[in-house]
Amino acid sequence: QKEVEQNSGPLSVPEGAIASLNCTYSDRGSQSFFWYRQYSGKSPELIMSIYSNGDKEDGRFTAQLNKASQYVSLLIRDSQPSDSATYLCAVRNTGRRALTFGSGTRLQVQP
Amino acid sequence: SAVISQKPSRDICQRGTSLTIQCQVDSQVTMMFWYRQQPGQSLTLIATANQGSEATYESGFVIDKFPISRPNLTFSTLTVSNMSPEDSSIYLCSVEFTGAAATIYFGEGSWLTVV
Numbered sequence: 001q002k003e004v005e006q007n008s009g010p011l012s013v014p015e016g017a018i019a020s021l022n023c024t025y026s027d028r029g030s031q032s033f034f035w036y037r038q039y040s041g042k043s044p045e046l047i048m049s050i051y052s053n054g055d056k057e058d059g060r061f062t063a064q065l066n067k068a069s070q071y072v073s074l075l076i077r078d079s080q081p082s083d084s085a086t087y088l089c090a091v092r093n094t095g096r097r098a099l100t101f102g103s104g105t106r107l108q109v110q111p
Numbered sequence: 112s113a114v115i116s117q118k119p120s121r122d123i124c125q126r127g128t129s130l131t132i133q134c135q136v137d138s139q140v141t142m143m144f145w146y147r148q149q150p151g152q153s154l155t156l157i158a159t160a161n162q163g164s165e166a167t168y169e170s171g172f173v174i175d176k177f178p179i180s181r182p183n184l185t186f187s188t189l190t191v192s193n194m195s196p197e198d199s200s201i202y203l204c205s206v207e208f209t210g211a212a213a214t215i216y217f218g219e220g221s222w223l224t225v226v
Contacts, residue, residue: 043220
């Protein structure tokens, strides 16, 4: 079982729609969760972090965390073609400082 | 966050040679990490580099192949030794900033192609 699992996609949504990206993790003791965006040919860029159960909103982005279900998601409202990228879920596992990454979900926003 | 600079940004290397990647941060950081991203894959941690101590390598990565230096709190190098085409990857330096919460940021990456 992979430590951090994501659907590889591609996830295709029309411009203006809500994109929903999902991630599950295996280490029940994990406390810190991150979403990164990676454009083709670029390095990962931090979008959001979340540490507590519930929702955290930042502009068009909302991260959702459910530790009981070991599930974290990212919602992108009013999706734009510029949001087309690979979204990486990352988890800081118990006792580690480095992050463990999922394989990423490729998002395509259709104009 | 801060500025994290990597050199080289891109290189084409001959099989059997070695290349050293430099990572410079514009502020002092305790934790630095080196990741590899092979084509079409996600990020895999190579090692954690702390100033003043030996790097800690992940399973599947060894010091002879990926020697790391961390001479101070703003700089680190990763050497990819005796390269083969399988080493063609993006190598990413990342640092941890501790504020309200510990967050990891990445440098621009070093794109290596081994021919």
